[in-house]
Amino acid sequence: MFGYTPPESNSPDTIAAVDLGSNSFHMIVARVENGQIQVIDRLREMVRLGAGLDEEKRIRSDTAARALDCLERFGQRLRSLNSDSVAAVGTNTLRQVSESDGFLASAERALGHSIEVISGREEARLVYLGVAHGLGAEEGRRLVVDIGGGSTELIIGEGFEPLERESMHMGCVSYSHRWFPDGRIDEDAMSSAVTAGRVELRPVKAAFSSASWGQAVGSSGTIKSIRDVVTTAGWSEEGITRASLKKLREALIGFGSVDAISLEGVSDERKPVFAGGVAVLSAVFKSLDIERMQVSDTALREGLLYEMLGQINHTEDVRERTVATLAGRYAVDLEQARRVEMTASALLAQVAKSWRLAGQEYSAMLSWACRLHEVGITVSHSGFHKHGAYLVANSDLPGFSRRQQQVLAALIRAHRRKFPQDVFDQLPEGIRLCVSQLAVLLRLAVLLHRGRSRTSKPMVLVEVDGANISLHFPDRWLERHPLTRAELAEEARRLAGGGFNLEYL
Secondary structure (H helix, E strand, C coil), rough: CCCCCCCCCCCCCCEEEEEECCCCCEEEEEECCCCCCEEEEEEEEEEEHHHHEEECCEEEEEEEEHHHHHHHHHHHEEEEEHHEEEEEEECCCHHCCCCCCEEEEEEEEHHCCCEEEHHHHHHHHHHHHHHHHHCCCCCEEEEEEEEECCEEEEEEEEEEEEEEEEEECCCCHHHHHHHHHCCCCCCHHHHHHHHHHHHHHHHHHHCCCCCHEEEEEECHHHHHHHHHHHEEECCCCCCHHHHHHHHCCCHHHHCHHHHCCCCCCCCCHHHHHHHHHHHHHHHHHHCCCCCEEEEEECCCCHHHHHHHHHHHCCCCHHHHHHHHEEEEECCCHHHHHHHHHHHHHHHHHCCCCCCCCCCCCHHHHHHHHHEEEECCCCCCCHHHHHHHHHCCCCCCCCCCHHHHHHHHHHHHHCCHHHCHHHHHCCCCCCHHHHHHHHHHHHHHHHHHHHCCCCCCCCCEEEEEECCCECCCCCCCHHCCHHHHHHHHHHHHCCCCCCCEEEEEE
């Protein structure tokens, strides 16, 4: 519903990751055995989604048809897996697609699973996770470079921990279309493309320079193709060197056009975007002073699998750490947040079946909203729910997809004052109701702890029937707490604006 969240029990023995890139769509299926991943199937199709994005940020009909056909084939392979076992993400091109395009909803129907659009920095984190697991926890810092169709991710990390992450707006598809639009490859076009890449990298050059790491590693189809070419041609014995990359640029200029490229390691389907990819990698080598790059066979898709595995094994959910970090950064009152969370969780447990909120994804999102509902107070106490929503919606939150941040921000925005129906209307149609129901539970929990007292609150029983909500307090408790009764009366009026009927006894 909100993205991948592991099941509470009966952990899956098969999991899958789907990567909807700007150039290719990939799917990887793996078996989980003794807490480890064993890949059993890989599928890849060159879709060139990025090339089909028009000036209005809509996917052209022929490209959309090609992409949906691919996702239907992927969906057939995933038909036996439930939603808890599949993580599907969209990257650079889907980050740009217009909200009104409708492509994402069609893609989810074709695949049979939800698709989460992730930020460039989140993509970088997952790439590093996949690469690090493929290489093992070697000592020392490493630079990881991943060239996609529309963006290039740069990460410096140590062991399994990313330390610096950036996503640059340059990729093999975008640079091929910009600098080699007619398929012609000459020295001026190649030089201009490399220079443009170096200009793009200038703001991060110091942070990612060779003084910050000891080993450079590349991932993605573009870099693997370049590795195959330079090693097969004998220009490099292992990996990619600066000298071998120069020879490759010279060879491409010598061919003169995309159609004339004849290099072992470059498939016919990769030829149209190969020159752009070479230009991007050349810019990275020159800007970051790289002499040699090792190439990894693992990247984003494997990172998704290991992310899922960590959640399944309950060893780590990076989102928990993200929420704790954000709460600490903005000096959230953790005791108050804990009180609200305990009450909200107790209310959810009572209504989960009736409101169909029984999945762990719902309880997790509600808990995170409880912990962060006051995150905006340090900005300004006036309208702090609006400030908090803005911070959550626009911060870099490792582990959260764009939709998950949107849901979390909506809950924080809706936890007090007017019930903001317009906020829920901005969410995807399929999740509006459940998010508004979670918001009601958060509002009630916050109301019951408005006095910020450390004294335990009475057990409140809640019953729901559609939009009707009944709260049952211990006998005569509300008579002894007239302020709470008055607040409940005001809350009933506000919830009525959102279509909910609140009664309290």
